[in-house]
Amino acid sequence: MMSNGDTTSTAPENRKDRFAMLTFERDVAAPLSVLWHAWTAPAARMVWAAPTPSVTVEFLEADSRVGGREVSLCKVAGQPDIRCEVGWLELQPALRSVNYEVISSEGVTQSAALVTADFSGTDKRSRLAVTVQLSSLAENMEAGYRQGFGAGLDNLAGVAERTMVLERVIQAPRTLVWGAWMNPETLPQWWGPDGFSCRTTRIDLRTGGEWVFDMIAPDGTVFPNHHRYGEVRPEERIGYTLLWGENGPKHADAWALFEDLDGATKVTLGMVFTTVAEFQDAKGFGAEELGQQTLGKLERFVASR
Structure with a gap:
């Protein structure tokens, strides 16, 4: 179905572990054009966005155009909502997307990231390589990003294969x-x-x-x-x-x-x-x-x- 290749490169300890470079790779049994639409179309993103069944994602805005943004709330019972703002900086269909992502909770910014996604493939199979340049303002954001992004991309691959x-x-x-x-x-x-x-x-x-x-x-x-x-x-x-x-x-x-x-x-x-x-x-x-x-x-x- 897919193969995972998730890695992390963390900045030296004297930078207080606030900066990290995370990479994720997925091979997907779906055409390249389909994977691109599953990655960018708001209706598809709403299907695969929640990393686990215990998380509910509510989309407040969704505009997948250069200069557009996506705002969503991640809800977990008994915990404060997590607000995620995505801004689309570059969209080259079936080739590359670049976006920023800002995570906050209760009005306090927790992290900012630059997310670059590169696409390749054929009309049979496709490949997605994602690089996340993470800057954390709160503790333990790297582990959460690694887990959340990894699970989300697994969901994306599954969605693309039935799109x-x-x-x-x-x-x-x-x-x-x-x-x-x-x-x-x-x-x-x-x-x-x-x-x-x-x-x-x-x-x-x-x-x-x-x-x-x-x-x-x-x-x-x-x-x-x-x-x-x-x-x-x-x-x-x-x-x-x-x-x-x-x-x-x-x-x-x-x-x-x-x-x-x-x-x-x-x-x-x-x-x-x-x-x-x-x-x-x-x-x-x-x-x-x-x-x-x-x-x-x-x-x-x-x-x-």
């Missing part, structure tokens, strides 16, 4: 593409693979909203669906949860990104399946091709407007 990413460039302005997607009148008209139709029970395409609907196959088979929208950033991205039918079991955490490309729009649709088995089942019945058919219907719908 599906689809991309399509649509020759239409982003405003039109977004409008076709996030309009309760038009979304049901094109959503789904070729030959499928949608029957809506209720739809509210806002943060905190939901879409309860049936997808109906050409042979009449009905597939109940429930999408819950956790984030809507106009003309930029949406984050939502897929459920098997109304209030049913979670199927996947998903996101859609909309990028302007000189008047065209690059749409990226990502899904972190709940289990590896569900991911493998989805691949087995052709979910990637069916997803591309859905994006193709979106492209044709926009072209017809």
Whole structure:
């Protein structure tokens, strides 16, 4: 599944062990492009961020662009919340990211770090090498960083291995593409693979909203669906949860990104399946091709407007 190569180089004792260089390496059984999206997409980061089941991570802000920041709270029962602020300094897709990270608790800064992540790989496997330049203001931060980062990257590798990413460039302005997607009148008209139709029970395409609907196959088979929208950033991205039918079991955490490309729009649709088995089942019945058919219907719908 993966291999670990975590090491630490600590500054001399006369610097009071406040500075350390930590390195982490992971080999991941997922395509390079998928690993990159699992590392940067807020919806995916929310899945793998908690290092252990006893930690709950609440995201207050999430903007994965150069100059953007991510603010989260790590919560452990009986302990003060830990605030983590990440600021993105460099993002070279599928190559490198650089960010700062500041950890604080009860208003007191505990550490600051510069995190550099280098990516390499193919459409089959990928590799992530992370360097953390840590400056501690509180004691024992190095050990906590080593443990927390190591566990988080293990989670990341597991998430990447059950993530599906689809991309399509649509020759239409982003405003039109977004409008076709996030309009309760038009979304049901094109959503789904070729030959499928949608029957809506209720739809509210806002943060905190939901879409309860049936997808109906050409042979009449009905597939109940429930999408819950956790984030809507106009003309930029949406984050939502897929459920098997109304209030049913979670199927996947998903996101859609909309990028302007000189008047065209690059749409990226990502899904972190709940289990590896569900991911493998989805691949087995052709979910990637069916997803591309859905994006193709979106492209044709926009072209017809």
